[in-house]
Amino acid sequence: MTPRRIETLALPGIPLVQPGDDLSDLILAALDRTDVTLRRDDVIVVAQKIVSKAEGRYATLSDVAPSAEAEALGAEVDKDPRLVELILGESSRVVRHRPGLLIVEHRLGFVLANAGIDASNVEPANGAERVLLLPEDPDRSCRRLRDAIATATGTAPAVIINDSIGRAWRHGTVGTAIGVAGLRSLLDLRGEKDLFGRALRVSTVGLADELAAAASVVQGEGAEGTPVALIRGFAPEAEDGSVGELLRGENEDLFR
Amino acid sequence: MTPRRIETLALPGIPLVQPGDDLSDLILAALDRTDVTLRRDDVIVVAQKIVSKAEGRYATLSDVAPSAEAEALGAEVDKDPRLVELILGESSRVVRHRPGLLIVEHRLGFVLANAGIDASNVEPANGAERVLLLPEDPDRSCRRLRDAIATATGTAPAVIINDSIGRAWRHGTVGTAIGVAGLRSLLDLRGEKDLFGRALRVSTVGLADELAAAASVVQGEGAEGTPVALIRGFAPEAEDGSVGELLRGENEDLFR
Numbered sequence: 001m002t003p004r005r006i007e008t009l010a011l012p013g014i015p016l017v018q019p020g021d022d023l024s025d026l027i028l029a030a031l032d033r034t035d036v037t038l039r040r041d042d043v044i045v046v047a048q049k050i051v052s053k054a055e056g057r058y059a060t061l062s063d064v065a066p067s068a069e070a071e072a073l074g075a076e077v078d079k080d081p082r083l084v085e086l087i088l089g090e091s092s093r094v095v096r097h098r099p100g101l102l103i104v105e106h107r108l109g110f111v112l113a114n115a116g117i118d119a120s121n122v123e124p125a126n127g128a129e130r131v132l133l134l135p136e137d138p139d140r141s142c143r144r145l146r147d148a149i150a151t152a153t154g155t156a157p158a159v160i161i162n163d164s165i166g167r168a169w170r171h172g173t174v175g176t177a178i179g180v181a182g183l184r185s186l187l188d189l190r191g192e193k194d195l196f197g198r199a200l201r202v203s204t205v206g207l208a209d210e211l212a213a214a215a216s217v218v219q220g221e222g223a224e225g226t227p228v229a230l231i232r233g234f235a236p237e238a239e240d241g242s243v244g245e246l247l248r249g250e251n252e253d254l255f256r
Numbered sequence: 257m258t259p260r261r262i263e264t265l266a267l268p269g270i271p272l273v274q275p276g277d278d279l280s281d282l283i284l285a286a287l288d289r290t291d292v293t294l295r296r297d298d299v300i301v302v303a304q305k306i307v308s309k310a311e312g313r314y315a316t317l318s319d320v321a322p323s324a325e326a327e328a329l330g331a332e333v334d335k336d337p338r339l340v341e342l343i344l345g346e347s348s349r350v351v352r353h354r355p356g357l358l359i360v361e362h363r364l365g366f367v368l369a370n371a372g373i374d375a376s377n378v379e380p381a382n383g384a385e386r387v388l389l390l391p392e393d394p395d396r397s398c399r400r401l402r403d404a405i406a407t408a409t410g411t412a413p414a415v416i417i418n419d420s421i422g423r424a425w426r427h428g429t430v431g432t433a434i435g436v437a438g439l440r441s442l443l444d445l446r447g448e449k450d451l452f453g454r455a456l457r458v459s460t461v462g463l464a465d466e467l468a469a470a471a472s473v474v475q476g477e478g479a480e481g482t483p484v485a486l487i488r489g490f491a492p493e494a495e496d497g498s499v500g501e502l503l504r505g506e507n508e509d510l511f512r
């Protein structure tokens with residue numbers, strides 16, 4: 001079940017994505033150009049940014065009227081109170097903050113800076129500054145993309161949406177899954193044995209996150225224009241997965 | 257600089273490692289069997305477990321006399337006080353604990369459960385239960401391995417030691433770098449521009465961790481017997497890296 005070899009490639013020629021664009025069309029065209037015929041052991045990894053763009057998840061800062069709470073918190077963290085208003089609207093709570101840093105629990109359960117909202121690689125509209133929110137339901141976005149690709153090609157690849165997310169104790173972001181379809185996100189090894197017949201120390205593996213990180217190596221951070229990666233060689237054992245498998249419940253979380 | 261394609265493969269036929277074994281010999285033999293000639297854009301990723309074994313980082317539980325502190329903490333976290341004694345000896349402080357869980361800051365700066373000490377895939381010696389500690393200086397282990405491979409082949413690959421480490425807010429471990437040689441661990445994008453000429457949101461990327469995660473997909477968790485992965489297609493821009501680049505200092509850490 002553990003693959004012996006995976007290949008991870010950035011699909012070339014994905015254009016700037018516009019609201020309403022059908023990502024499956026763009027991805028199928030890129031696969032065509034690359035002469036890749038989809039296989040059952042392919043995983044398509046799509047950067048959050050283009051999913052949010054296709055879904056039109058823009059907000060225009062000049063349209064936002066910050067609350068008193070957003071004004072106060074904006075002053076504390078040294079961020080635009082209109083941006084803070086958007087962040088709070090996407091979040092269930094503030095986890096930590098200090099000047100320059102605002103870490104929240106996103107309504108979808110992810111713990112991350114600024115609720116994943118940002119402006120990089122977002123084109124201004126008529127000169128107005130816009131930001132992009134995370135997709136409304138990234139698992140659903142993955143399922144739709146997987147279904148559309150399956151309808152067009154007869155092959156249903158696993159699909160992951162990834163984003164570059166920071167860690168509690170380490171510098172640097174890593175590509176991390178925020179949506180999943182067609183694979184189990186968490187590999188459950190409970191009951192498996194080690195080389196000497198004893199229980200393994202590691203009981204669960206965040207496999208969708210490992211694949212999301214591998215994809216990030218070839219996607220880069222945006223200026224490369226390669227937001228879609230294909231991972232070949234990983235055949236999921238079970239297809240009924242969601243990103244929720246990866247999220248700790250409140251009662252399991254010692255660091256909120 | 258962002259690669260367009262990387263290939264990640266598990267090297268077959270690495271035998272059970274014994275104290276004193278020369279890992280470079282084992283890896284070179286595995287490369288030979290795989291018909292792989294090392295290239296400048298190869299990264300060798302080695303699981304912590306076999307580095308610790310080669311370096312003889314065993315402890316025998318029956319030899320450990322737990323302190324009163326280890327006895328008390330062991331009762332609180334429901335772990336063998338001798339194991340807790342070893343964990344405390346490898347740690348600079350306890351970060352969080354509760355029954356079944358002991359998260360510490362390792363003397364090397366990593367925040368992880370049980371100071372990375374465990375017994376899975378460790379063979380008992382004369383019936384005595386043994387555990388394995390992290391390598392004494394994983395960056396040094398990486399440099400030595402890199403130098404030995406360079407001497408034998410004329411090519412100096414980047415080398416990473418990875419371990420399966422848990423996360424604050426997510427279930428499941430992910431392959432994470434604990435030692436690095438021959439590449440910069442942290443990709444610094446400060447000053448880089450996005451597609452529209454603005455500063456990128458993401459300023460640093462934990463590249464060694466992304467590579468460590470990619471390798472983990474093919475390494476598995478031990479029973480596969482494939483603790484070494486080769487990542488081909490990643491040519492580091494700078495070679496003077498260390499795992500310390502990835503570690504937050506105390507004053508930057510909001511979650512200890």
